[in-house]
Amino acid sequence: MGAMARTPPHPEVSEFGLQQVLEALVDPVRRSIVAQLDASGTDIPCGGFDIPVSKSTATHHFTVLREAGLIRQYYVGTSRMNSLRRADMDEAFPGLLDAINGQPVRKT
Amino acid sequence: MGAMARTPPHPEVSEFGLQQVLEALVDPVRRSIVAQLDASGTDIPCGGFDIPVSKSTATHHFTVLREAGLIRQYYVGTSRMNSLRRADMDEAFPGLLDAINGQPVRKT
DNA sequence: GTCGAAGTTTGACAGTGATCGTACCTTCGC
DNA sequence: GCGAAGGTACGATCACTGTCAAACTTCGAC
Numbered sequence: 001m002g003a004m005a006r007t008p009p010h011p012e013v014s015e016f017g018l019q020q021v022l023e024a025l026v027d028p029v030r031r032s033i034v035a036q037l038d039a040s041g042t043d044i045p046c047g048g049f050d051i052p053v054s055k056s057t058a059t060h061h062f063t064v065l066r067e068a069g070l071i072r073q074y075y076v077g078t079s080r081m082n083s084l085r086r087a088d089m090d091e092a093f094p095g096l097l098d099a100i101n102g103q104p105v106r107k108t
Numbered sequence: 109m110g111a112m113a114r115t116p117p118h119p120e121v122s123e124f125g126l127q128q129v130l131e132a133l134v135d136p137v138r139r140s141i142v143a144q145l146d147a148s149g150t151d152i153p154c155g156g157f158d159i160p161v162s163k164s165t166a167t168h169h170f171t172v173l174r175e176a177g178l179i180r181q182y183y184v185g186t187s188r189m190n191s192l193r194r195a196d197m198d199e200a201f202p203g204l205l206d207a208i209n210g211q212p213v214r215k216t
Numbered sequence: 217g218t219c220g221a222a223g224t225t226t227g228a229c230a231g232t233g234a235t236c237g238t239a240c241c242t243t244c245g246c
Numbered sequence: 247g248c249g250a251a252g253g254t255a256c257g258a259t260c261a262c263t264g265t266c267a268a269a270c271t272t273c274g275a276c
Contacts, residue, residue, distance in 0.1 A: 018208070019134075019136060022130065022133060022134045022208075023134055023233095025130060026127075026130045026131055026134045027233090027234080028127060029234090045252080045253095046252075046253065047251090047252065047253085053234085053235070053236090054235070054236055054237080055252080055253065055254090056235085056236065056237075056238090056253085056254075056255085056256090057234070057235055057236070058253090059253065059254055059255085060233090060234075060235085061234090062253095063254095064233095075242095075243090077242095077243060077244065077252090078242065078243045078244065078251065078252050078253075079243095079251090079252060079253085080252080080253065080254095093207055093208075094207060095203040095204075095206055095207040096203075096204075096207035096208070098203055098207075099201055099202060099203040099204035099207050100126070100130075100201075100204070135263090135264080137264090153222080153223095154222075154223065155221090155222065155223085161264085161265070161266090162265075162266055162267080163222080163223065163224085164223085164224075164225080164226090164265085164266065164267075164268095165264070165265055165266070166223090167223060167224055167225085168263090168264075168265085169264090170223095171224095183272095183273090185222090185272095185273060185274065186221065186222050186223080186272065186273045186274065187221090187222065187223085187273095188222080188223065188224095
């Protein structure tokens with residue numbers, strides 16, 4: 001047992017803050033995580049990213065991204081999956097992710 | 109005389125870096141400066157902004173904004189004018205300033 | 217020339233955040 | 247149960263950055 005949260009807290013779109021989102025995106029490692037999620041179009045477990053930091057540091061980055069509203073996290077067995085909250089971000093800050101991820105990457 | 113630079117160095121559009129721009133925009137005071145420039149549509153001297161910091165701190169913020177390419181600075185008498193490099197930013201990172209300044213503020 | 221207004225420079229300080237190693241906790245497979 | 251894999255929690259560094267005060271510079275007005 002243990003009172004561990006299977007599902008950590010996620011902010012709602014109405015709670016997104018520009019300051020917090022920018023603080024999350026200003027770190028190159030975190031931008032890389034977002035870019036990899038955006039490029040793949042799939043959910044990726046924490047260990048599935050190509051980032052040059054230790055596991056504990058990675059955990060920290062995922063936490064920052066989740067609390068800012070950029071990703072959603074959920075467990076699948078022993079793995080923690082990460083999902084980009086594209087639509088939510090586009091709703092809260094239209095154009096921001098596109099501007100940061102370079103070319104708009106139209107997907108209609 | 110004095111070897112003081114009447115015109116400090118400004119990066120060219122081709123030299124703009126996303127990392128540097130984000131580091132500049134992550135500070136609320138600097139975002140406020142950019143917003144005031146964008147809203148006014150005019151050039152504003154350093155002392156003409158509504159920001160809650162000392163003069164020396166303000167100088168620092170203007171330097172960061174200039175080196176990132178967000179503003180252009182030039183002297184007019186004893187005043188240092190600040191000009192938003194809107195077009196340059198839009199060219200380097202389309203949509204970024206609009207996304208950060210909230211509503212696109214169409215000006216056709 | 218002298219004074220004041222407008223900024224800059226310098227140095228110091230405090231807070232924050234990225235980073236890591238180690239220990240710990242779950243879940244899966246056997 | 248046991249072990250391993252995948253992450254998390256906890257401290258502890260360490261560098262960077264925002265902040266200010268004080269001293270200095272430069273230009274304009276008189």
